[in-house]
Amino acid sequence: MKNEWPLWEIFIRGQHGMSHRHVGSLHAPDAEMAIKNARDVYTRRNEGVSIWVVEARHISATAPGDKGPLFEPSESKVYRHPTFFDIPEEVGAM
Amino acid sequence: MTRDEAFLQFLLRMGDNTLILGHRVSEWCGHAPVLEEDIALANTALDLIGQTQMWLGLAGEVQGEGKSADDLAFLRDVWDFRNVLLVEVPNGDFGRTLMRQFLFDAWHSIMLGRLLKSSDERVAAIAEKASKEVAYHLERSGDTVVGLGDGTEESHKRMQEALDYLWPYVGEMFASDEVDAEMVAAGIAPDPTGLREEYDALVGKVLGEATLTIPDSRFAHKGGRDGRMHTEHLGHLLTEMQWLQRAYPGATW
Numbered sequence: 039m040k041n042e043w044p045l046w047e048i049f050i051r052g053q054h055g056m057s058h059r060h061v062g063s064l065h066a067p068d069a070e071m072a073i074k075n076a077r078d079v080y081t082r083r084n085e086g087v088s089i090w091v092v093e094a095r096h097i098s099a100t101a102p103g104d105k106g107p108l109f110e111p112s113e114s115k116v117y118r119h120p121t122f123f124d125i126p127e128e129v130g131a132m
Numbered sequence: 133m134t135r136d137e138a139f140l141q142f143l144l145r146m147g148d149n150t151l152i153l154g155h156r157v158s159e160w161c162g163h164a165p166v167l168e169e170d171i172a173l174a175n176t177a178l179d180l181i182g183q184t185q186m187w188l189g190l191a192g193e194v195q196g197e198g199k200s201a202d203d204l205a206f207l208r209d210v211w212d213f214r215n216v217l218l219v220e221v222p223n224g225d226f227g228r229t230l231m232r233q234f235l236f237d238a239w240h241s242i243m244l245g246r247l248l249k250s251s252d253e254r255v256a257a258i259a260e261k262a263s264k265e266v267a268y269h270l271e272r273s274g275d276t277v278v279g280l281g282d283g284t285e286e287s288h289k290r291m292q293e294a295l296d297y298l299w300p301y302v303g304e305m306f307a308s309d310e311v312d313a314e315m316v317a318a319g320i321a322p323d324p325t326g327l328r329e330e331y332d333a334l335v336g337k338v339l340g341e342a343t344l345t346i347p348d349s350r351f352a353h354k355g356g357r358d359g360r361m362h363t364e365h366l367g368h369l370l371t372e373m374q375w376l377q378r379a380y381p382g383a384t385w
Contacts, residue, residue: 043166064168067279074272078172 044093046072048080051088058090069093138314139252140194141214142321144204145311145357147187148215151205152366153236154180155373156223165226172272176233179265186258206377210367217356218301220366227280227287228294234273235298238334239305241270242327251319274338281342288343295344303352306331311358 043065049058061080066072072091080086100108112118157177164170188201218236223229244266247259280287306328315321339346355361376383 065166066168070275071279074275075168075172077268078175079168082171082175 043067044095046076046091047094047097048072048076049090049092050076050080050086051090052085053087058088061085063094066091133310133314135314135318136194136196138311139318139320140191141311142315143187143191143194144212144214145216147184147191147201147204148213149219149236149240150180150187151184152213152215152369153219153233154178154184155369156219157229157233159223160226160229169226173229176269176272179262179269183258183262183265186261190254190258202377206374210362210370211359213356213362213366213370214359215356215366216301216304217353217363218298218304220356220363220369221298221301222365224294224297225290227290228297230273230276230280231291231294232298233269234277234338235302235335236305237266237270237273238331238338239302239327241266242330242334243322243324246322246327250321255320277338277344278342281339281344291342292344295339296347299347300349300351300353303350304354304356307352307354307357309358 044067045063046066046069047063048061050061051058064072064075064079066075069091072093073089076089076091081089154177157173157180160170160173161177162170164173184205185201188204192199192201192204218232221232223232241263244259244263247255248263250256250259277291281291282288283291306324308323308325312321312323316323336346353363356363
């Protein structure tokens, strides 16, 4: 494992005004090469206008085993969705 | 030599450089040390072959014999090719491939920078499109040369060996002859000799960062860009590259 480059998570902004989206991961020796590799691996078909790279070890994630306490309580709280209002059409997409 | 004859030779030199290097780099497809490099090399090869279509397409136009870029790429023999010897030498290991790429990219980026101001607007337009691709090629190959040169003992040794092997092929990119004189007179392209100082500064800086030593000798292998004598490697490369059109003339997708 010592000879393996670290893993990087890649985020691409598809067009101006959109947010960066996670598109996948790759290996690279440092951040600069991770950006170059991301350019070559994930933007070959004109997908992006901006690239973020984050070394995977810097991402903290929720544990799958915690999903009960974390997410289930919100299942029964439909009143948190704004579905009980009549939205005028001229507001457009929300 | 008429101006159009010189112009044709110039266009073949540009297009054959990108064609032969593009083919060489494509030989790595599926074989590079890591997936990311494999894709990056394939992208570089595709860029170069795309540029070839433009250079050889224009060459066919200037020649006026109704030949397409494909005809020129697949139906000429070794002695008709005008690429520098540097781009036809075998890939060697990954380090040598990247060193060759860097030595070529540095020349290519400087040359295209000059061609942006060509008096021929078709040449300027090709240079405009190609220079963006080549700026990236140079950044990538330069960084890799530094990473491997200033890397482990093993990678440093291999990169120094690659530089020692390839350096005698550098000088040919800066040779000048009557074709170049005619291009300078027409304002179409610069005198290659005049690019050397900028090249040495650029290459010296990167190779210095890479802790590599440029060989003292200025000896240069020649014979590619004027077609006088290619290395024995080009024939083997063409055998593979042109096989399909030779075996099945006129075959299309």
